[in-house]
Amino acid sequence: MKIIVCVERGADPEAPPASFKVDAGGNRVVLAADVPVVLDPYSEYALEAALKLKDAHGGQVIALSLGTDLPREVIKKALAMGADELVLLEDEAFADGDSWSTAYALAMAIKKTGDYDLILCGRQAADWGEGQVGLGIAEVLSLPGVTVARKIDVADGKAQVERVTGDGYEVIETPLPAVVTVSNEIGEPRYPTIRGIMAAKRKEPVIWKPADIGVQPSEVGAAGRRSRLVKLFQPVHKANCQIIHGETPEEAGANLAERLRLEKLI
Amino acid sequence: MSQNQGVMIFGEVVNGQLQAITKELLGCGRKLASELQEELSAVLLGSNLAGSAREAITFGADRVYIVDAPLLKDYQADAYMPVMERLVKQTAPRILLLGQTSIGQDLAPRLAFRLGTEATTDCIELSIDPESGLLERTKPVYGGNVMAVITGEHFPEVATVRSKAYSPLEADVSKRGEVINIEAEVEPPAMRTRIIEKVSQVAEGIRLEEAATVVAGGRGIGSNQDFKQLEELARLLKGAIGASRPPCDNGWIGDTAQIGLTGKIIAPDFYLAVALSGSSQHISGVSGAKNIVAINKDPEANIFRVARFGVVGDWKKVLPAFTARVRELAGEN
Numbered sequence: 388m389k390i391i392v393c394v395e396r397g398a399d400p401e402a403p404p405a406s407f408k409v410d411a412g413g414n415r416v417v418l419a420a421d422v423p424v425v426l427d428p429y430s431e432y433a434l435e436a437a438l439k440l441k442d443a444h445g446g447q448v449i450a451l452s453l454g455t456d457l458p459r460e461v462i463k464k465a466l467a468m469g470a471d472e473l474v475l476l477e478d479e480a481f482a483d484g485d486s487w488s489t490a491y492a493l494a495m496a497i498k499k500t501g502d503y504d505l506i507l508c509g510r511q512a513a514d515w516g517e518g519q520v521g522l523g524i525a526e527v528l529s530l531p532g533v534t535v536a537r538k539i540d541v542a543d544g545k546a547q548v549e550r551v552t553g554d555g556y557e558v559i560e561t562p563l564p565a566v567v568t569v570s571n572e573i574g575e576p577r578y579p580t581i582r583g584i585m586a587a588k589r590k591e592p593v594i595w596k597p598a599d600i601g602v603q604p605s606e607v608g609a610a611g612r613r614s615r616l617v618k619l620f621q622p623v624h625k626a627n628c629q630i631i632h633g634e635t636p637e638e639a640g641a642n643l644a645e646r647l648r649l650e651k652l653i
Numbered sequence: 654m655s656q657n658q659g660v661m662i663f664g665e666v667v668n669g670q671l672q673a674i675t676k677e678l679l680g681c682g683r684k685l686a687s688e689l690q691e692e693l694s695a696v697l698l699g700s701n702l703a704g705s706a707r708e709a710i711t712f713g714a715d716r717v718y719i720v721d722a723p724l725l726k727d728y729q730a731d732a733y734m735p736v737m738e739r740l741v742k743q744t745a746p747r748i749l750l751l752g753q754t755s756i757g758q759d760l761a762p763r764l765a766f767r768l769g770t771e772a773t774t775d776c777i778e779l780s781i782d783p784e785s786g787l788l789e790r791t792k793p794v795y796g797g798n799v800m801a802v803i804t805g806e807h808f809p810e811v812a813t814v815r816s817k818a819y820s821p822l823e824a825d826v827s828k829r830g831e832v833i834n835i836e837a838e839v840e841p842p843a844m845r846t847r848i849i850e851k852v853s854q855v856a857e858g859i860r861l862e863e864a865a866t867v868v869a870g871g872r873g874i875g876s877n878q879d880f881k882q883l884e885e886l887a888r889l890l891k892g893a894i895g896a897s898r899p900p901c902d903n904g905w906i907g908d909t910a911q912i913g914l915t916g917k918i919i920a921p922d923f924y925l926a927v928a929l930s931g932s933s934q935h936i937s938g939v940s941g942a943k944n945i946v947a948i949n950k951d952p953e954a955n956i957f958r959v960a961r962f963g964v965v966g967d968w969k970k971v972l973p974a975f976t977a978r979v980r981e982l983a984g985e986n
């Protein structure tokens with residue numbers, strides 16, 4: 388079985404809210420200097436889903452990432468966790484894409500990898516949170532797609548996917564190849580082992596340019612966008628929390644109840 | 654400018670009930686349609702839709718398309734896609750709105766890609782730019798730490814709208830509108846995927862989305878056993894129980910209790926947040942709450958930036974005393 392996992396990197400979404408600022412022109416997000424770049428959390432869940440399937444059925448896992456200046460120490464975590472190959476679409480032409488141009492380039496790269504059984508993506512990226520790239524790849528490649536998976540089983544050329552819904556989940560059967568987007572319910576991503584980290588150090592990623600995947604620079608990245616960013620701005624929070632005190636924590640708790648009673652909240 | 658005209662919303666009906674998000678979409682769609690001086694239509698797919706179609710009119714639709722077929726009873730992308738693709742091509746709306754729901758998230762991006770347009774998901778505000786006439790879509794990005802305003806020049810302009818971002822209009826029973834039946838024309842061979850089973854895991858009691866009071870716990874609660882204290886308090890306050898993501902991931906409470914960007918979006922009158930830090934992703938789910946009250950041992954926790962009242966302390970000491978006093982106060986009535 389051959390599984391392709393799309394992995395993105397980005398600013399650590401757990402960084403304090405004050406670390407995310409907008410530049411004066413409202414064009415770019417400016418991150419505080421101490422915010423680390425990490426693998427996008429849902430990309431890690433997708434990778435974990437792929438590795439679980441590899442554990443059970445064997446096969447090959449290819450991690451695929453698109454961007455510019457992809458930091459090796461971050462992106463190679465995919466190899467350290469257990470992916471067999473790392474393919475990077477790394478070129479200025481791929482920069483600043485939207486869901487459409489990103490999905491298109493990834494789909495064309497996946498086509499180039501030849502036969503595949505399953506394509507996995509995260510349910511939504513931490514930065515723009517669009518939740519569109521996986522479905523976009525499915526549409527470009529005319530494949531069935533199942534979103535927000537909490538469990539994936541594969542047998543006889545089919546996958547059974549448990550899809551998270553608002554009130555539980557549904558089990559969906561899809562023929563392969565298919566695209567599946569993965570949610571955190573799949574289980575915590577594994578930590579890289581020392582052996583994995585050593586192997587990742589030695590392994591060099593394969594790098595593809597637009598011409599390698601048969602696309603024009605004008606079709607990808609910023610040039611291939613269909614949507615336009617008008618502006619970015621910072622939401623305002625009015626911070627006026629009133630702290631309720633007490634001689635002891637217990638008294639503070641009781642005082643809180645009294646106060647909420649006055650406010651008619653309880 | 655395009656030939657496309659009018660605003661269309663994709664409605665959701667569950668067990669014959671027009672869903673809250675659909676009424677909200679109609680409210681939002683009506684506002685946009687009025688600005689454009691164009692029509693507002695709604696599409697309903699499924700079965701047993703006549704009553705809901707009528708209701709959609711009272712909430713603002715000028716026209717409702719209903720597609721009633723056994724194959725459309727449950728949402729399935731492979732069944733809904735061809736119907737929606739054909740209907741949107743035939744009716745050529747300028748704007749197409751869906752809810753940022755389990756269905757909308759699954760359907761909107763595919764439909765946009767299939768139709769050669771683009772979608773913006775999880776919008777909290779939509780307006781028409783007076784100069785260009787284009788739909789301006791405001792959505793939270795970076796977990797809600799930054800807002801982005803996005804447009805596109807492809808039609809229809811597709812957006813999904815977050816729950817509770819818009820209020821429904823007052824129902825107007827005298828409002829007139831047209832209901833049009835459309836044939837489904839989906840052939841079973843088009844169906845690649847198949848639903849094998851649907852599993853409901855909703856907890857008994859008051860539904861989280863509708864509760865006026867919600868008691869929620871975070872990672873700091875520490876265990877399954879400790880979570881029961883919150884459940885007891887929720888019962889006492891006649892509220893619902895919720896959680897940030899870690900308690901769900903750890904199995905202390907069911908996944909359907911998760912509140913936030915990738916969980917439920919709620920807007921209770923009173924939200925009690927216990928031992929959760931208030932990450933931007935979590936706060937995304939409660940930004941409509943009227944009164945947030947926090948108990949957290951860390952005075953720097955982000956939750957205090959959005960709370961109205963708070964206690965800084967160990968919840969294991971603060972909460973039992975709080976609950977006891979709440980019980981006494983309730984008894985005094």
Ligand SMILES: Cc1cc2nc3c(=O)[nH]c(=O)nc-3n(C[C@H](O)[C@H](O)[C@H](O)COP(=O)(O)OP(=O)(O)OC[C@H]3O[C@@H](n4cnc5c(N)ncnc54)[C@H](O)[C@@H]3O)c2cc1C
Nearest residue numbers: 871872873897898913914915916928929930935950967968
């Ligand atoms: C794309 C994306 C989507 C996400 N979607 C969601 C979502 O929908 N919902 C969600 O909740 N998260 C979501 N997350 C995860 C989110 O980023 C945070 O990791 C999560 O919300 C943290 O949960 P928490 O506040 O319970 O845990 P923590 O951040 O670990 O906070 C625990 C808090 O408990 C306090 N505490 C500990 N012990 C005690 C004690 N004894 N007494 C009092 N206080 C105590 C601590 O001071 C701390 O503030 C998402 C993340 C990403 C990247």
Ligand SMILES: Nc1ncnc2c1ncn2[C@@H]1O[C@H](COP(=O)(O)O)[C@@H](O)[C@H]1O
Nearest residue numbers: 393394453508509511512517518519520
């Ligand atoms: N630049 C990228 N490179 C590789 N995968 C990506 C990229 N952007 C998005 N993805 C994949 O698509 C998922 C959803 O992203 P999005 O649609 O942007 O929310 C991510 O979790 C990744 O799996």
